[in-house]
Amino acid sequence: MNSRVLTAAPVWTSVPAPELERDALAEPEPFDAIVVGAGPAGCMAARSLALEGHQVLLLEREALPRYKACGGGLSPKSVARLPFPVEDIPHHRITHVSFRLRGTMPVTWPLPKGTPFYSVMRSDLDYALVRSAVVVGAYLREQAEVTAVYQHGDGHLVQTNAGQFRAPYVVAADGATGPLRRLLGFRYPPQRGVAIECELTVSPEVLERYAGTLVFDVEAVKGGYAWIFPKADHLSVGAGSMHRPGTSLRQRLWSFILENDLVPEADLEELHTYVHPLPLSNLGDPCRKGGVLLAGDAAGLADGLAGEGICYALDNGDLAGRLIAEALQGNPAALDRYDAELDRMVRRDQRYARVIGDIVRRFPDTCYRLFTGIGEERRTLTALLVGQLAFAEFLMNLPVLRTLGQM
Numbered sequence: 001m002n003s004r005v006l007t008a009a010p011v012w013t014s015v016p017a018p019e020l021e022r023d024a025l026a027e028p029e030p031f032d033a034i035v036v037g038a039g040p041a042g043c044m045a046a047r048s049l050a051l052e053g054h055q056v057l058l059l060e061r062e063a064l065p066r067y068k069a070c071g072g073g074l075s076p077k078s079v080a081r082l083p084f085p086v087e088d089i090p091h092h093r094i095t096h097v098s099f100r101l102r103g104t105m106p107v108t109w110p111l112p113k114g115t116p117f118y119s120v121m122r123s124d125l126d127y128a129l130v131r132s133a134v135v136v137g138a139y140l141r142e143q144a145e146v147t148a149v150y151q152h153g154d155g156h157l158v159q160t161n162a163g164q165f166r167a168p169y170v171v172a173a174d175g176a177t178g179p180l181r182r183l184l185g186f187r188y189p190p191q192r193g194v195a196i197e198c199e200l201t202v203s204p205e206v207l208e209r210y211a212g213t214l215v216f217d218v219e220a221v222k223g224g225y226a227w228i229f230p231k232a233d234h235l236s237v238g239a240g241s242m243h244r245p246g247t248s249l250r251q252r253l254w255s256f257i258l259e260n261d262l263v264p265e266a267d268l269e270e271l272h273t274y275v276h277p278l279p280l281s282n283l284g285d286p287c288r289k290g291g292v293l294l295a296g297d298a299a300g301l302a303d304g305l306a307g308e309g310i311c312y313a314l315d316n317g318d319l320a321g322r323l324i325a326e327a328l329q330g331n332p333a334a335l336d337r338y339d340a341e342l343d344r345m346v347r348r349d350q351r352y353a354r355v356i357g358d359i360v361r362r363f364p365d366t367c368y369r370l371f372t373g374i375g376e377e378r379r380t381l382t383a384l385l386v387g388q389l390a391f392a393e394f395l396m397n398l399p400v401l402r403t404l405g406q407m
Contacts, residue, residue: 028157028164031057031139033324035171036146036158036180038064039122040310041296041317042173043129047083048321050137054328057165058138059158061145061174064130068122069197069274071229071236073214074310077387079116081314083132089125091118092232095212097385099372101365102219103259107372115386119214119229119236125310146174149183155291169291169324169335173317176277176297184292193224193278193307195240196249198271202235202262210235216306217256219364221249225306226256237262240278240307242357249275278307280354283347288338291327293320301346304354305391312346319345352391359405370400 035046038060049056060066073094079086094117098108111117134140144162151157155168172180181188210230220226224241239253254268263271281300287293296313303309319341326334360367371381380397383389395401 028152028166029057031055031165031167032328033057033169033171033321034059034156034158034165034167035138035173037172037174037178037296037298038130038140039068039126039173039175039296039313040129041298041301041313041320042171043126043133044083044314044317045171045173045295045321045324046138047129047133047136048318049325049328050133052321052325052329053137054325056133056138057167058130058133058140059144059146059160059165060130060140060142063142065123065127067274068126069195069238069276070122070310071197071227071238072120072122072125072231073229073308074118074120074125075308075385075387076116078311078314079118080387081311081318082129084128086116086118086120089120089128090232091120092230093117093212094119094214094230096214097382098213098215099368100215100217100220101368103217103256105368105372108213109378109382111382111386117386119231121231146180146183149180149292169293169327171293171295171317171320171324172298173295173313173320174298176279176300178298181294181298184289186286186289186294188279192280193240193242193302194249194275195224195238195278195307196253196273196275197236197238198253198273200235200237200257200262200271201233206262207233207235215260218360218368220256221252223361226253228260228262235262242278242280242304242307242361278302278309280304280350281347283343283351284339285347286339287342288335291335293324293335293338295320299342301342301350303350303357303391305357305360311387312350315345316342349390349392352395355405356391356395356401359401363404366404367401 032054033049033056035042036059046056046058096110100106141162144160146160148159152166156170157166174180215228217226221239221241223243226239229236279300287299295316301312323334370377384394
């Protein structure tokens, strides 16, 4: 089998793309499963399948490691789901959170001591996840862009610029803008937020000002927020909205950067920005067709409050891999449980995230004062941030929030 496996190089070392010379009409390489997209969901699916001894191919359209637009916040929920210690990747420890309302009334408080909350670059995180799949037996093809997916006997033929591959099962984990959702005929989630982000090289003084502190500016963008996620040597800065923001997101991001004195105005035009959608699925949305499963952002698993998706992608990818492994081991009906399991594991609680998000966006001033006070509401918000409460529990613990939702 002409497959390329990563060596034991450090996760931040680039690996050259494999050189493949294949007749386009040659028999496609067979695998038990093909996973498209080397993000958290795809890597966890490939890893889960490989651990069960199955021949799984992980396809990634770019050379690794590759940049991914994301604040890179690793909450305790995400850290607990990693298949390796967080110390295995470059990371920045988060000790405080700071909230602002349209740039005013900043309130900062510490997270509970010892909280495993970190900020990472997605290039480091995703590549470490790729390695965690490869070292247990998954095969990797970098710079392999999927151009078509066909029915092939009892399975599927996946056509790429690096060759053709076939397998009875496919996991489409190619992100919110990946082509597989369209190629496979899935409808798009009815609600899609949008975010814009850039990586800022700032002065040592600015870097020190935000060291260890996540900043959330509520309503800095209509229907959303702006953020600052510190890294060891720079800041990840962005703005996003769960609705139509009503103004240019890029201009709003520029204003946010200037309002916080992050870089001089003259530097703005030199910044590279990255826009990405935040897809939000609903209970019961179909994410399975026959032997094909959508996973991660391709399945619309960002939450409806802040757009966070890493922890859900890790869980979802592992679920997809486990169910396909069960199917390969003689129970093809296992995949019938996929959508219901997604509802149980992720989407049922995300209903409450969306309700909370709608309340906050409808009553931003009231909610801001509520959550940044010194009472039970702030403690409850902190518990949600560090993963001690699910969204449903958060809402149930705050009768005043439920009252707002009924107005």
